[in-house]
Amino acid sequence: MEFLVITAVKLALILFVFMTTLAYLQWVERKVIAHVQVRMGPSRVGPHGLLQPLADVIKLITKEGVLPPHVNKFFYLAAPFFAVFMALIAISIIPFGTSVTIPAIHIGSSTYGPYTTMMELANVNVGILLILAVSSMGVYGIALAGWASNNKYSLIGGLRSSAQMISYELPLSLAIAAPLLGAGTLSLRGIADTQAGYMLGFIPRWAIFQLPFPQIFSFIIFMIAAFAETNRIPFDLPEAENELVAGFHVEYSSMTFAAFFMAEYANMVTVCSVATLLFLGGWQPLWPEAYGSDFIAPLIFFISGAICIYHGLNPARPFDRITLPVFGVIFFGLAGLMAFPPTVPILMPIFWFLAKVGFLLFVFIWIRATLPRFRYDQLMGFAWKFLFPVALANLLITGFLVALFE
Amino acid sequence: MDLFAFLLFAFIAVICAVNVVLQRHPIASALSLVGVMGSLAVLYLLLGAEFIAMAQIIVYAGAIMVLFVFVIMLLNAGTEERRGRSWLAQILGLPAMLALLGLLCFFAYRSFPDAGFAKFGDFRGGTAAEVGMALFTDYLLPFEVTSILILIAIVGAIVLARKELE
Numbered sequence: 375m376e377f378l379v380i381t382a383v384k385l386a387l388i389l390f391v392f393m394t395t396l397a398y399l400q401w402v403e404r405k406v407i408a409h410v411q412v413r414m415g416p417s418r419v420g421p422h423g424l425l426q427p428l429a430d431v432i433k434l435i436t437k438e439g440v441l442p443p444h445v446n447k448f449f450y451l452a453a454p455f456f457a458v459f460m461a462l463i464a465i466s467i468i469p470f471g472t473s474v475t476i477p478a479i480h481i482g483s484s485t486y487g488p489y490t491t492m493m494e495l496a497n498v499n500v501g502i503l504l505i506l507a508v509s510s511m512g513v514y515g516i517a518l519a520g521w522a523s524n525n526k527y528s529l530i531g532g533l534r535s536s537a538q539m540i541s542y543e544l545p546l547s548l549a550i551a552a553p554l555l556g557a558g559t560l561s562l563r564g565i566a567d568t569q570a571g572y573m574l575g576f577i578p579r580w581a582i583f584q585l586p587f588p589q590i591f592s593f594i595i596f597m598i599a600a601f602a603e604t605n606r607i608p609f610d611l612p613e614a615e616n617e618l619v620a621g622f623h624v625e626y627s628s629m630t631f632a633a634f635f636m637a638e639y640a641n642m643v644t645v646c647s648v649a650t651l652l653f654l655g656g657w658q659p660l661w662p663e664a665y666g667s668d669f670i671a672p673l674i675f676f677i678s679g680a681i682c683i684y685h686g687l688n689p690a691r692p693f694d695r696i697t698l699p700v701f702g703v704i705f706f707g708l709a710g711l712m713a714f715p716p717t718v719p720i721l722m723p724i725f726w727f728l729a730k731v732g733f734l735l736f737v738f739i740w741i742r743a744t745l746p747r748f749r750y751d752q753l754m755g756f757a758w759k760f761l762f763p764v765a766l767a768n769l770l771i772t773g774f775l776v777a778l779f780e
Numbered sequence: 781m782d783l784f785a786f787l788l789f790a791f792i793a794v795i796c797a798v799n800v801v802l803q804r805h806p807i808a809s810a811l812s813l814v815g816v817m818g819s820l821a822v823l824y825l826l827l828g829a830e831f832i833a834m835a836q837i838i839v840y841a842g843a844i845m846v847l848f849v850f851v852i853m854l855l856n857a858g859t860e861e862r863r864g865r866s867w868l869a870q871i872l873g874l875p876a877m878l879a880l881l882g883l884l885c886f887f888a889y890r891s892f893p894d895a896g897f898a899k900f901g902d903f904r905g906g907t908a909a910e911v912g913m914a915l916f917t918d919y920l921l922p923f924e925v926t927s928i929l930i931l932i933a934i935v936g937a938i939v940l941a942r943k944e945l946e
Contacts, residue, residue: 449807502909503834510842514814516850521807521853529853536850540843560831560908 449522452720454633457515520622531621566656580655657723679705792821
């Protein structure tokens, strides 16, 4: 009973936060790309376009869902749901912090709690394999969408996506296997826990720094393969706009169209979280608490708040007089919460985890704004002739050194 | 709870398996087979064999069946016609299947006469470390022989698929 209630609460919380993140990730993406290209980006709906995701969602829900007459109805409708389903399963096993304890509550004569729960929905002891399994199943959503649409552009998109995901899964798996040799466990929480602590007192024992063989090459291979697995530029061949219109989702409209976008962004968040857990030490801070890593979060939020208040007092646009002080107060509140001793052990791991995931997501968007798309034969040649041998060599060297020193 | 999940997924597995044969479109058959693989993985999970369950999904549902679907889509195979079966197959089909099933049960029972009933979550020793240890110590020779067999198959496939060199 207790377990069910706690799980239900966690489920609701994670789902709400995650769905909001997905919606706002698109806002962030549009803003970042706009600023890279010296534009403003969305700025009409709400202050700084902050209500744009809400407007997009309302638009997509209220649009008419067109069911083209020439499609295979069952698979056409099943494909987007399959894609979203597989993308969301992966999120349920990602740990994003240590444990949280809710102190005992006394209501009348009965006492509830104290409850201690881990910050994740499910602790699976083969977590990383489950992620691989789910990501390899995710290809069905896209391939089926392309095939069921009964349209030559979407069929080519679906075929490309199957071929691309099968090819890039190999270097991805090999890149994951290398840090696992050092960690010696398949549980995501276990992997992050093996990266706690510091070498020489200040270098974090993250997998990308860890001896005997720093996993920096695995990290780079993993990130490259992750771009291909999530169909992002420079590997977004399945939906290449200028040759395939929109690839596998040409025939989709309204919510089914939105489902593919949701799946893509959810996959992005998943691979960034996995990269953080495997290579960047999960929620371990960048430098020891002894040197004040706990103070960086309140400091960042305090400075952000101060900047907002300053610009609110010297407004460049009329609305800034109202909106910026509000953001300033929110940032000050967050800074206070992060410096408040009882909440520090709960919030600090979450802060570091989200900071790393956020940085990797920014890299994804940054690369989208920077690189052009690959040609199809270059994409395949790169996977099989370069990435796969390099990943194999990296795994061999890692295995050899781990066997030698342990 | 365990029993309910078992019944549910066993039911799904059987339905999907029947569907593989009944569906007339190759893609629908292939996806039903994916459903069978997925349900089997859940059954493994219920018994407590997490590693085997995940390997089942990654290898069968995630790799082999994706290739099947890919090839079916590439060849653009359409709906197949239902042809009349020979009267021999119609008469002997069901009895032959039952006989085969009976034989399997008989030999399974003969090989493990004192095996008890399986319990949910009771399977121990299927972790990745133990599977790896068994593969690289007790079963090293079969493992290596299989690897070489697969390598030969890959080389053969490439030789057959290669364009003729003048």
